[in-house]
Amino acid sequence: MFERIRHLIIKEFIQAFRDNRTVFLLFVTPLIQLFLFGYVATFDVNSISTAFYDLDRSYESRELARRLESSGYFAIKYRPESQQEIQDLVDRGHVLCAIQINRGFAKDLKRGTPTQIQVIVDGTDSNTAMIAMGYVNTVIAGYGKERMNSLIRAKLSKIEFRTRVWYNPDLKSRNYMVPGVIAVIIMLTCLLVTSMSVVRERELGTMEQIMVTPIRPIELMLGKTIPSAIIGFFDMSLVTVVGVFWFDVPIKGAFLFLFLCTAVYLLPILGIGLFISTISKTQQQAIMATFFFFQPSILLSGFATPIENMPDIFQYVTYLNPLRYFLVIVRGIFLKGVGINVLWPEVLALFVLGVTILILSALRFKKRMT
Amino acid sequence: MKKQDGNNVGSVTHHASRFTHRASRITGSDIAVKIENMRRTFGAFVAVDNISLEIKKGEIFGFLGPNGAGKSTTIRMLCGLLMPSGGSGTVGGLDIAKNPEGIKRIVGYMSQRFSLYDDLTVEENINFFSGVYNVPKEKKLERKEWVLDMAGIADRRGSLTRDLAGGFKQRLALGCAILHEPPILFLDEPTSGVDPVSRRNFWHLIDDMSQAGRTVFVTTHYMDEADYCDRLALIYRGRIIAEGTPSELRHEYMKRDVLELEVDRVVEAMDVLSKSGIDAAIFGSTLHITVESESTGRQQITAALEASGIKVKGCEKIVPSLEDVFVTLIEVS
Known part of the structure; x- marks a missing residue:
């Protein structure tokens, strides 16, 4: 046999x-x-092509742009001058993400009143869009928290996240x-x-x-x-x-x-x-x-x-x-x-x-x- | 194919004498293959319809019939490849239905299609088959050389099998099918698609096997090959319509006479005859006509043809070929 x-x-x-x-x-x-x-x-999302529409033109808005770029996730490739221009850039697929800073952004921050930032994400590829949104949130929230700390200058008890990714630390x-x-x-x-x-x-x-x-x-x-x-x-x-x-x-x-x-x-x-x-x-x-x-x-x-x-x-x-x-x-x-x-x-x-x-x-x- | 006829007649006589000599050795007691009322159906189609046969040891048994008559189905049942739908049979004393695995050890089978590995070399094919046939280690080399020698391809052992000519391939296939020296051989249309010279050589090989005491069951649709066989069965539409030695078939089944007619326009003459109710078959440049008796037949034919202006150049009574016998038998059945 x-x-x-x-x-x-x-x-x-x-x-x-x-x-x-x-x-x-x-x-x-x-x-x-x-x-x-x-x-x-690869599902990794890096250097998202981004448009940054800055109506405030303040130190604070520029600081936010710098932080977005230095995170490595965003590459600000366009600085549009109008809503129409943003629409165009997203339509043509030149950018995946557009961020609009309204007038009064810096003033609001200084006063400590809530302020809004407009974020537009191309959802054609839902997976990438989700990831991009997540990154925007992280960067902006991080900035907001820092601002708040410096504003209050008081050590309130706070909860801090310390995330650690196991098994595949670089994701x-x-x-x-x-x-x-x-x-x-x-x-x-x-x-x-x-x-x-x-x-x-x-x-x-x-x-x-x-x-x-x-x-x-x-x-x-x-x-x-x-x-x-x-x-x-x-x-x-x-x-x-x-x-x-x-x-x-x-x-x-x-x-x-x-x-x-x-x-x-x-x-x-x-x-x-x-x-x-x-x-x-x-x-x-x-x-x-x-x-x-x-x-x-x-x-x-x-x-x-x-x-x-x-x-x-x-x-x-x-x-x-x-x-x-x-x-x-x-x-x-x-x-x-x-x-x-x-x-x-x-x-x-x-x-x-x-x-x-x-x-x-x-x-x-x-x-x-x- | 017809052209070959003349050639074969010579070799037939030469063979016939050897066969008669050998036939006397065979005694009725040792039966190699026996089948009774064997049937095989595929759905509503009856491929083999209640056939019964007995084949003696050492015999070359020819199974003749047109394509689709049930030859391959019968042979595949005998090799244990296909279960019969009804009836019973033994091969080498082993029951077909109960012991197909045992049968596989004592038979050699060569299928209609060339079934060696084209992409293996000659030697690799032989090694593979002697391995799966359980040829004992000490005999492997000897058997390999025997096959190479028998097939006449000792110098091509390293060639890919696909590069061999048809006749050599077929001999190699036969060699691989009998590496384990089976006492019973089933050859399904072994000569189809091979040139006439190779066909003749192949039949000499089959004869050698038989001389060595092996039983050979061979199917063919070449009627001219029937004369190489000791005994024949004619199968048509799944039924055996005649059985016997070639000469018995010629004389016993052929009560009527066969006339060979020489005319100018063969096809036209056949049409004319069929209109007057006489069936004729074209054999090369002549017509073969089966008649009740030689004299009245000749008169009828000549009259019918000359009425249509076709000149009869010759009309001879001939010894019927097996093809004539077959054609007549089919008409009767």
Whole structure:
């Protein structure tokens, strides 16, 4: 039995390395994905292009502008002279944020009466707009508080915020994204490799030749899934090494634990790959089916958008998604450095889900073969 | 294809003598394949309709019929690839329905489609199949050299299989199917799409296998290949319509005479004859016509054709080819 499986695995690897397209899929695609996510997909908001409409022209208003700029979040690129000009700048997308200081701003401050600042934010990209608004508030509130202190010159008892961000202190999106890429890459590669290698044999007629040999369906399944798993581990290591050494993503947890969790994650993925191979007649159909599964999996995983923000019904659906659990695991290992004592619910869920999917797919696979 | 006919006749006689000699060795007791009332349906379509067969050990058994007659379905059931919908059968004494896995160990199967890995080298293919067929380690090298030698590609062991010519590919496929030295071989249209010379060489290989005591069950839709077989069954629309040695089929099933007609305008002549109720089949530049008796048939034909101004250049009674037999049998059924 092991001899037959060994020969199947050798054959899969000879075929994979002989085909340039497969080599590209296995080695280059993960890196391209990693570099795209590492460099391009970032939620970080810096140097927001800003218009500053100063009607007050006071020391105080200029001080506020200086503080906005020195925060690093805002770059005042325009100093418009009218409301119309602001409208124009926002319409054309030249600025994301416009701040208007009304006449009497300095006077109000000195007198200690409430004053107002108009902030206009382009909400087309709601996420960035929210972040920009948050930054404006922080800067202005900080300034206001200081002014008040100097005005009262009295030490009243006060509550001060001292925020500390744990795990990802610089709040870099990259640190959040790169571990996620590992999960996604393993899924995509293993689904494609597993389903394609089965369907290709069926398409070319070699499957029939294999089926008259003493190979049993279980051996064939192992012969098809073990190479995918090896490739999955390879891609995981590749992305981890490049992520850590090139993108400086911290890996606080144990690599060995990551490796073991990947093994558990592969159970449902390989099961789904086998399932796709049983419903596809051609390689093209297998690719279609893979992406049909892949797309919703990403959306329902918490890869880019938090699960907590989804409507309840979709939140329940995510419990069936292996990617959901593995994302928690990889991020936990990379950023928090936690181990099985914290991550056991996810590992267990993944294991149960994986074994279930794998058994169901294997039964279906066996039925299709005989 | 017809052109080949002449060539094959020579080789047929040469083979026939060897076969008669060998046929005497075969005794009725050792049966390699036996099927009874085997059926297979796909939805409402009946692909194989209650066929029964007995094939003796060491025999070359030909399964003849047009495309879609049920040949491949039968062979796939016998190899354990497809479950019969009804009936029973044994291969090498093992039950088809109960022990398909056991059957896989004692049969070699070569499918209609070329089914080796195109992107592996010749040697890699052989290594792979001898691995999955559990060829013992100490025999692997010997079997590999045997296949390379048999297929005549010892010098191309490192070539990609896709770069081989059709005839070599097919021999390699046969070699890979018998690496484990199975006593029973199922070959599904092994010669389709291969040039005439390779086809002939391939049949010599099949004959060698049979000489070595293997049972060969082979399907073909080339009627001219039937003469290489010890026994034949003609299958049409899922049913066996005739069975016997090539010569039995020629003489017992063919009670009527076959005339070969030489005329100028073959197609036109066929039309004229069909209008007068006489069925003719085109064989190269001649027409073959099956008639009740030679003399009355000849008169009818000549009369009909000359009435339409077609000159009959010759009209001879011939020994019916198996194709004639087949055409006649199909008409009857």
